[in-house]
Amino acid sequence: MKILLSTFQDASGTMPEIWGKSTAAYGRYYRLLYEAKPVTCAVKGTVFDALPVPAAVVLDLFCLAEFRITQGISGSTVPVLTWMSGGVSTFIRFFGDDTIGGLGEFESRAAAEATLTGVTTSEAGLKILFEGEGKLLKIPGLPAMYDYEFCPQKPATTSPVFKILAASAKFLKEAQGIIAASPYALEEVSIDAAKSFWGNLEKEMYVVGPLLAPSPAFDATVSKSHGEIEIFLDDKLRRFGGKSISFGTAFWPTAPDYVEEVIDALLEKQFPFIFAYASPAATLSDKLVAKVNSSGVGLLSKWAPQPYILSHQATGWFLSHGGNGSIVESLSNAIPLVIWPFNADQPAAAAHLTENLKVSFELIEIRTGESGLKPLYRLGRAPKGTREAVGIEIREVIDACRGPKGVELRKNAEAVQAKLSNAWKEDGIAARDLRAFLDTYSGRD
Structure with missing residues (x-):
């Protein structure tokens, strides 16, 4: 039996404030579950009957506070595992x-x-993370990289990442096991190394990716922008043929003129595109918006239904920051990528997908900041750090997408798609690992 509910209703406030509300609510609801009492959805008011005491608890890697609450209520009677949603190679970098x-x-x-x-201590931690020492890293499954290559963009000066990673490391040390969402088909070498490393520390790692929605459901009546996207995709399929669209998303870079240069290049090259810019920091000039809207080639949207777009026949490329979820969605549709990495697991993913799996182009000239403008080991050179260089590179990449290299990357993406589709077959690794997890924990007294 499964139940889906919300533990709190008021989602107003800053992200830390919302996170605090979630943590407080977790304690109330976990106590009810542990005491086998009914629980009520905070939004819909639906009352769910009492369930058996949890056999195990799975918490996100960032949830040290919830882990402590769990310990305070159930002690060591209920095992707690950590959920790791990002790339395993970066998990190794941060916690190995x-x-x-x-x-x-x-x-x-x-x-x-x-x-x-x-x-x-926080300032020192950020320096270690963002500046590095120029040390050459040989992480299993990745091309050799300098440590500073994990920070390709100028970081925010008030980044909370040190505190988050320090808390996550404490949780990981005490957790009984790890559940990883990254598919084995994407990170075979890294996953084998991680399973071995944490297995030696008596922490079993279960790999249960890919995790995808059952179907790319899309209702064009939900909003005006959704309807526009459907019309745009169908129109470009008729005008330009299949695999002609580039779909792009943006956190928002510290150099917004680089985004404008990329959009200018797409328009100039008549490379149809949908560009989603949901970030609150996103700013596009009125002139650029007008140019795109009148081009007949591009569509700008504050939000876009990513699974639907990636599954549409017109879509051929995904301009992405390279987060694990987006990579999985893209390659599950055999869509190769153009990667503009920011932080977290994205720099490692960009290098791996470009150099090892050969299913992507990585943009190099878009790098910013002190670390981002240092030489990359595998290239033997540094980015130039200019809009002109960004313009030259993106135009070369667009041409390559349409040429033999693009054909090669698409063929490789199709091969990865086939491997991903096998993960949940009866003898697939995701199915096997999920069964192993359930066999280990569901039968506990």
């Missing part, structure tokens, strides 16, 4: 030791650096 290219005791290193330099 230096024998496999990891940061090791990250918080201790930051504290020691803070004592030596007179800065706060």
Whole structure:
């Protein structure tokens, strides 16, 4: 039996405030579940009958506070596993030791650096993360990379990432196991290394990816923008043929003129595109918006139904930051990518998909900041750091998408799609690992 409910109703406020409400609500609801009492959806008011005491709890890697609450209520009687949704290669980097290219005791290193330099531990941690030491890393499953290559964009000066990673490391040390959403078909070498490393620490890793919606359901009546997207895709399919559309998304870069240069190039090259820019920081000039809207080639949208667009016959490429979820959705539809990496697991994914799997182009000239403008090991050169260089590169990539290299990448994407589709067959690795997890925990007293 499964139940889906919301534990709190008021989602107003900043992200930390919302996270705090979620944490507080978790404690109330987990106590009810542990005491086998009914629970009520905070939004719809639906009352769910009491269920048996949980056999196990699975919490996101970032949920140290919820982990402590769980311990406080059920002690060690209910095992807790951590859920890891991103790329496993970056999981190794952040939480493995230096024998496999990891940061090791990250918080201790930051504290020691803070004592030596007179800065706060958080400031020292951010320096380790964002600046690196110029150390060459050989993480299983990735091309050799300098440590600073994990920060291809100028970071926010108030980034909370150190505190988040330090808390996540504490949770991981105490969790009984790991459930990873990244598919084996994407990260075979990295996953094998991670299973071995954490297995030696008596933490079983279960790999249950890909995780996708059953179908790319789409209702064009939901909003005006949805209807426009459907009309746009169907029109471009008629005018330009199949696999002709480029679909792009943006966090929003620190160099917005680079986005304008990319859009200018797409218009100039008559490469039809949908560009979604949901970030609150997104700013496009009125002139550029008018140019796109009158072009007959591009469509700008604050939000777009990604699974539907990627499954449409007109879509041929995905301009993405390279987050694990987007990669899985794209390659599950045999859509190769053009990757504009920002942070987290994206830089590692961009290198891996471009150099190893050969299903993507990685944009290099869009890098910014001190670390982003340093040389890349595999290229032996640094980005130029100019809009002109961005313009030259994106035009070369567009031409390559339409040429033999694009054909090669699409063929490779189709091969990955086939492997992904096997994961949930009866003997597939995702099905096997899920059964192993259920066999281990569902039969507990």
